[in-house]
Amino acid sequence: MNVKRIYAVLIVIGFIMVMYDHLSSPVLALASPGQSENACAPCGAPCLDKE
Amino acid sequence: MIRIQNIGIFSFLLLAGLSTGLLAFFDSGLKGIILLSLGIILGITFLFFQYGFASGWRNLIIDKNPSMISYHFLLATICSLFFIPLIGLNSGIIGSIAPVNLSLVIGAFMFGFGMQLANGCGSGVLFTFGAGSGRMIVALPFFIIGSVLGTYILPFVIDFMSLGQIVIGNNFPLFVKTLMNVSLLAFMFLIFQFFARKKKIQLKKKFLIGTIIIAILCIMVLLFSGSPWGVTYGFTLWGAKIFSALGIPVENFTFWNWPGPKRSLEHSVLSDVSSMMNIGMIIGAGLLASITGLFSESNWPPKAELISAGIGGILMGVGARLSFGCNIGAFLGGTASGSLHGWIWFVMAFIGTYFGIIYRNKVGYK
Numbered sequence: 377m378n379v380k381r382i383y384a385v386l387i388v389i390g391f392i393m394v395m396y397d398h399l400s401s402p403v404l405a406l407a408s409p410g411q412s413e414n415a416c417a418p419c420g421a422p423c424l425d426k427e
Numbered sequence: 428m429i430r431i432q433n434i435g436i437f438s439f440l441l442l443a444g445l446s447t448g449l450l451a452f453f454d455s456g457l458k459g460i461i462l463l464s465l466g467i468i469l470g471i472t473f474l475f476f477q478y479g480f481a482s483g484w485r486n487l488i489i490d491k492n493p494s495m496i497s498y499h500f501l502l503a504t505i506c507s508l509f510f511i512p513l514i515g516l517n518s519g520i521i522g523s524i525a526p527v528n529l530s531l532v533i534g535a536f537m538f539g540f541g542m543q544l545a546n547g548c549g550s551g552v553l554f555t556f557g558a559g560s561g562r563m564i565v566a567l568p569f570f571i572i573g574s575v576l577g578t579y580i581l582p583f584v585i586d587f588m589s590l591g592q593i594v595i596g597n598n599f600p601l602f603v604k605t606l607m608n609v610s611l612l613a614f615m616f617l618i619f620q621f622f623a624r625k626k627k628i629q630l631k632k633k634f635l636i637g638t639i640i641i642a643i644l645c646i647m648v649l650l651f652s653g654s655p656w657g658v659t660y661g662f663t664l665w666g667a668k669i670f671s672a673l674g675i676p677v678e679n680f681t682f683w684n685w686p687g688p689k690r691s692l693e694h695s696v697l698s699d700v701s702s703m704m705n706i707g708m709i710i711g712a713g714l715l716a717s718i719t720g721l722f723s724e725s726n727w728p729p730k731a732e733l734i735s736a737g738i739g740g741i742l743m744g745v746g747a748r749l750s751f752g753c754n755i756g757a758f759l760g761g762t763a764s765g766s767l768h769g770w771i772w773f774v775m776a777f778i779g780t781y782f783g784i785i786y787r788n789k790v791g792y793k
Contacts, residue, residue, distance in 0.1 A: 380725060384439070388439065398450060407699070408652060408701065414686065416592055418660065418760065
């Protein structure tokens with residue numbers, strides 16, 4: 377199958393999924409998980425010594 | 428005059444960009460628009476300059492050409508010059524600082540190995556997927572699946588053999604701490620440049636300009652988002668949301684009950700910085716590819732390479748979660764923030780790359 381066609385389908389599906397998720401979920405101001413309290417890694421994992 | 432080669436894809440991506448931008452503006456004001464725009468510009472920049480990590484590391488091992496890797500250290504040097512003072516002086520800005528533990532060592536090795544199988548790192552997968560690469564159409568979904576698997580594993584291993592966060596020069600005044608980290612990174616740049624010159628390889632203006640533009644964009648991301656640019660967390664969140672929609676209870680995983688991840692799982696994908704920027708990067712790369720006609724050149728790689736791309740995607744996904752990021756979030760963000768984990772990530776991912784190249788030779792990559 378043509379790469380371009382599959383790409384186009386994936387992009388459309390991805391966009392629909394983003395819009396669906398956005399419209400069906402509560403919204404907060406932009407943030408990263410590492411900015412949460414007690415986070416000790418960029419992914420938001422808590423620190424051993426801070427637990 | 429610019430002639431758009433793929434008007435259909437271009438129009439759709441433009442529409443997607445505008446709609447996302449509008450929603451970002453309604454929810455996060457100017458910050459949303461700025462971060463989405465920075466993602467779009469990063470996508471365009473990476474594709475335009477063909478700024479690769481995976482190929483640069485491979486060049487050093489196969490051709491003994493350290494040129495590209497020297498630019499990576501120059502990028503980290505410029506970033507650290509701004510990152511460390513900004514993090515030190517502004518309580519609203521955090522660095523990419525993670526624990527030094529066994530999962531970091533194993534995860535970075537897995538990432539480096541997977542990166543060679545998939546032929547791209549986190550940012551590489553993203554911008555080449557955006558530009559319609561057949562290989563990345565396979566690698567990206569597996570990267571996403573792998574990163575969710577990583578969220579299951581990480582809480583069990585994160586405390587194993589952990590030394591906690593280690594920041595280089597943390598006990599020194601901010602100026603000295605900055606100087607120490609900048610000097611270390613600049614030393615690596617100069618060492619690689621020295622060997623490049625010995626091989627009569629000169630600094631390329633194209634990559635120098637690309638490095639400076641990417642550094643400026645990274646500093647802007649830090650200023651506007653409050654944390655260094657990261658790619659892989661966005662993939663993890665997308666995967667968790669898809670798994671959850673399919674009835675797989677990811678919300679019961681310990682990882683998704685930590686405050687940061689829990690917040691992002693329970694809220695819109697557009698409330699997460701990494702996701703917003705990843706969407707921007709795909710749109711940016713896609714827009715440039717549709718203008719330049721890159722889509723017409725996209726073909727499927729041989730079957731063995733396609734299967735390897737899937738395996739590489741899984742390894743990178745799991746590895747990124749275990750080692751707290753990819754070349755961008757862990758290596759660039761980590762070293763530029765003064766975190767020791769960024770350096771260990773580099774060493775282990777480089778060893779992984781070495782074995783990845785052996786695998787490539789066995790499979791017969793073209």
